[in-house]
Amino acid sequence: MRIFKKCLFTGLAALALLGTARVASAQETDQVGRAAYIDGVKGKKVIFVPISQGMDLNQAWVMVWQRHAARYGFTLEVRDPNGDTNAGIRAMQGAIAEKPDLIIVQNPDVQTYARLLKQAQAAGIKVLQVNMQSATQTDSYVGNDWIEMGRLEMGELAKHCTGPNAVSHKVVWLAGVQTGAANIYMRTGIDEVLKANPELQLVSDQPADYISEKARQITETVLQQHPDLCGIMGIWDNAEVGAGAAVAAAGKQDQVTIVTNGAGAATGCESIKNGLLDVIFNFNAPTQGEIAAQQISELLQHPDRKAGSEKTIFFGPITRVDKTDATGRNCWKPEDIK
């Protein structure tokens, strides 16, 4: 009996010890700060007001953010105005009225939402702007350094269209929407390069409105006027395929260099391979989305910081892609992100 009792006690003691040891080890393996992080992020509400979800970059961002939201338990709602500025204003007003923890916004131009963003900040809602800025600076901006983008693209043309071997010094800037942030800031960068290379001659500066057929028509007309055109720079690969088509139809693919920027989607790489585009400055929308996802986390984690009290800017990476490297990670497909 005694032996049995002793065994029982030892057994129980051993179990108890093991138990405490287990608890102790569980406490040790919980990643430092993770519980607090999840606590801060979980159950929060984020609303995204894009320009249009039909664009490749938007799809990449939202896929990345949805994954992030599902993993850490916050909600992300997309209020798509589908390119309609008035619908966008209503979406923004609705979002502000709902008092979410964070509004993400892609501005159609620098003015439209400027006052609404101030209102949101005054109402204590944090605002993250992605890729297209407003005149109002808010908590955070994640996106392109558009002035640098203008410099890079015109710099690329300067390489081809200056010097003794250049076919001419004539270049074209196929703009997007003239009031858009990308357009305004790229122009600053372009002007810097034009100033540094006075022999470059900007022969046309017309907005194609992000529409390929319009880009094609402008390019076709300009090519008639300037058959010795050297280079074209644009603002979105999906629009500049139209410029490429006009150059190809004129049989001038070897003469005219076409430079643009894009989200890095596989369709852009296809356009390079088809010879419609020469260089895409790729801002890799999935990577941009990841940077923004971390920014979302940061803004949600610190509810004590007042909306608009700190203003940060994150410029994403820009990769130059031409026919030698239009493969792999430079050309994402939606199914790769999911």
Added chain:
Amino acid sequence: MPGSGQSNDRRLGFKASQEVVVVAISVVLFVVFSATLHNFLSQGNIIAILKNVSILGTLAVGMGFVVVGRGIDLTMVAVMVVGVAFSIWISTWGIDFTLAVICGALLVAAIGLFTGVMVAVAEVPPIFATLAIASSVYGSGRIVFASDVLYAPPDIAWLKFVGNGSVLGIPMSVLIFGAVAALMGLFLRKTRFGRLVYATGDNPNAARTTGLPTRPIIVMQYVISALIAFTAGIIMTGLVTGIDTRLYNSSLIYDVLLVVVLGGIGLSGGQGGVRNVIAGTVLVGILTNGMTILNFSYTSQNLIKSVILLGALAIDAIINPRDEQTSQSGDI
């Protein structure tokens, strides 16, 4: 041509029809641009002008056909982008692209049929019916297709020919526009059906009372205009390798109306024809080409275009004054 336009013209001492006014403006612009702009009067630039208006012109032929019948078809751009995008979308399932295009054409014809029934049978005023249907068609497309921009498969020989081919130095896009315009012209002038369209447009109630099949005529108009819109979409896909459904949000549909009204097809129906559409198209083509060469800003281009539309509407109102008969229901 039916209508009381000629007698009004005489009364005003204004013999020129709107078409003549538009042709005169075109000639003046052409001469001024030729004299002042380097390379404007080159063979290449003339072809570029025609090529750049081929899509607009094709759409305008369809719109003009509907307007002659006292209707209006605001679904054209939606039908064009969604029809072609649908074809490209189903071709990604592995269906042969040519077959996919035929499926797209059938879908588009079905949409046209529905629009026609809404206008002719349900008697919804065409401006409202087509505005609502345009929005639904585009919206449905927007839900189905993930992206705004859809690229056609790269190795379709006939599509490449549509985009880059030419016959006797004339680009295929221009030839297709010419063919659509010629067929429509013959159809309106030479066939009984075409004459019935004028009769219906001139006075729908009188046409119905005399026993004309006005409802089937109206339904057919919308089917045909939808198919013409689809043709324009195929030209565009050939030219730029894909279709951008966001065109629906652009001012294209108004540009199409501009061409029709500018050319002198009265919105009160029953008048005008393909010649008017061509006159309007050529003026817009010359104007856009000149303004692009002059590197006018987007805003000023739109301003100039709008002023011309307003002017055309004003001239239309003077030449074809509204009276009790023409301002009956169906007129917009």
